[in-house]
Amino acid sequence: MGALRAAFSRETEVHAVPVHEPRGLIGRYVFSTDHKVIGIQFFLLGLVMLGFGGLLALLMRYQLAWPFTKVPIVGEWLFPGTGGAMTPEIYTALFTLHGTVMVFFVVIPLLTGAFGNYLIPMMIGAPDMAFPRMNALAFWLLIPGVACLIMSMTTPGGGSGAGWTAYPPLTTVGDFAPGSLSGQSWWLMAVTFAGVSSLLGALNYVVTIVKMRAPGLTAMRLPLTVWGLCIAAILQLLALPVLTSGTALLAVDRIFDASLFTPGNASDGIGGQPLLWQHLFWFYSHPAVYVMVLPAMGMVSDILSVHSRKPVFGYRPMVFAMMAIAGLGFLVWGHHMFTSGMDPRLEMAFLASTMFIAVPSGVKTFNWLGTLWGARIRLTTANLFAIGFVAQFVIGGLSGLWLASTPIDSYMHDTYTVVAHFHYIVFGASLFALFGGLYHWWPKMTGRRMHEGLGRIHFVGTFVGTNAVFLMMHQLGLRGMIRRTADPLIQDAVAALQPLNVFITWSAVALVAVQGVFLLNLVYGLFLARRGEENPWRAATLEWESASPPPAGNFRRVLRVERGPYEYSVRPENEVDYLPQAAPMEAP
């Protein structure tokens, strides 16, 4: 404990990592150990996978609006065996792949891998990560992960059709599902690769943040982005080993018929326990939800503060709220299992812990509102996405109150209300923070700014589209429409609401189409925009002390940190309205 306190409180010195410009195109851009290059590699992979996962979602939406009809344009090419229509097997494989891709290969790698890699050393004034080679390994482990995922779709029987939650015995006995043949094993491999990748990354982030901060950068002067990434990394360090051992055990069940999760006989109680997997899985996957949202919360706090020219309201409560969310996050996994038939006394405990996560979440929300209150707000694209995050985070948080209540959950569990709830968090919140972060740190990464006009169109389209897609899913779920159904028309009560499903599908088409504007803006921001200022947003944090884009080694001088990260709208007798964190350049 003393060592921990010392690590956080003393003025750490920047370790002299030998910096040498890598030679050659491949050394510099492919097998680089530079955290910025690795971060950008994570970005590229994550954005490609985001597009892929989005297209999978479109196919699913088509099936839900017009079940078992010929899919236009791509149908005959994708599903030649059925004349271009989907089968239930294909649909189950689609949503399994969509969930797996979005959680393990998009949101987690983009938030922790891409932003974590790029921002942590820059924001703490360090030349690189503590373990640059391990960092590179973390990225390259994702490639076999993606390869395994692709393999799982091409094996006989098709891809896994057991959902991203992979509940046994559906996943352990080959006879029970077409995708439970080798496709499920490949799926397990893919998730394990992604898990080990995250684990290496998380270890790196924690060590880097603890040991390599610039002199004077105490814990309570860290930008909230770094706090969010650090707490998320600690969550991953504690929870990921559980998932990884779970997938290993599931593989043992599948390959050696070990019967850890597979009951031997239908009713005699001999053999494995299917609920054990659910406990192991959710012990990781619930904290994973916070891994997907804590860095987003941090980034949004930074963006709101910079673009609204106002210090983050209640910095310390913001930090403590994130810690509380993370701590409580370990005690709530059972709320995914309220209908599983576990002990009712456990239900009450998980109910209470889940409810109380609303308190620190509320503290964060009110502090964001406090940050905006009385501020001189610039409605830049980055800020717009951050504001959108706050609105949609509130919606996703409040619908969580229903699901925390066991009586209501026994009605809503596994319905579209749940689908709506978590998409408001992972899409409405996490992805909005991601877009905001991209617009905000783009000038840092490229030295150019994306087009603000295109950005505004992108924001308005995405904001309207997101809510058009996900808001009415609450209603479908209230009506009883179950998740993971290939055909909503089978439920009489839901069939009457089919126009809603059609509306959602058209909205999803529009939402995907609007991302074309974003692609256009990426092209503009990469090639067409003029190289601009070093610090276009006049931000105070350390990453802007470096050139844009930053050179290898990041900083040309040793930074000495003098104050907190959010000194905006101060009125000194000069032309700028903020005080940078680092002391001014010393005279030689």
Next chain:
Amino acid sequence: MMRWIVALMTLALGAAVIVTFVNPEFTLAGAGQDWFPTEVGRGAEVVDDLYDTTNWIAVALLVLTFVLLSWTVWRGAGRRDGEGSDRHGSGGLEVLWTAVPAVLIAYLTWIQIGARDEISAATAGDSPLVIDVEGAQFDWRFRYAGADGVLGNLDDITEVVEMAVPIGRNVELRMHSVDVIHSFYVPDLRLKRDVVPGTVTPLRFQIDPEDYAAAGSPATLELRCAELCGWGHYAMVGRLRPMEPAAFDAWLIARGEDKFSNRAAGAPEEPESDGEFEDEEED
């Protein structure tokens, strides 16, 4: 211009969410009724009441946050350089917006205890009708005790897909699965419980006579599998057929007599079991 768009979009979203959450009587898509399905279970109204109570809190918070958000953005985007505040926080406000939500949440948690007790009390009592429910890819099978009143012997009465249940009598299901995890979900009863292989899961309910009549006495209630159970999950549907107790008893006796009269008339006695026996011998 942009500040008007953002403020109005935010307000519109907040209003849309409130309309969505508070569950009014919409007429969209010809539904023409409450978004929730009808409610016929004894104690099931507790769920709907809890939903409404939760929404009072949710709506209050939605109004507060969305009005504040759109106002601060609209106002703040109209300020000029140098007009912004540099306030770092406020201890009093932090206490306020930690304590008030904590009290609300504590209240919300507290009322769950009473609600849970009320739901289990609604179907408490001895001698419920016991029905054995078996989930299998991809159908539901039901087994009633025959004339001897004992489950698990030859005079059991078996049904597939449709489960007849008496109105106004406690029913206890003993649910198990032959293959993967299924979930027994009847929206009109506000009930869902997983059917886990290797375990027998009990589940109690009662169709409330008054609620059932108020709901227009539907001939059948939808039964769904709610837990992903394989490619045919979407089609794993069944029905509950509520019957007046007297009619139900008569039906059960008649079903039992059918079974034995078939046998007495020399109907072939489960020929497939012979086949299984031969297979074993060959092994």
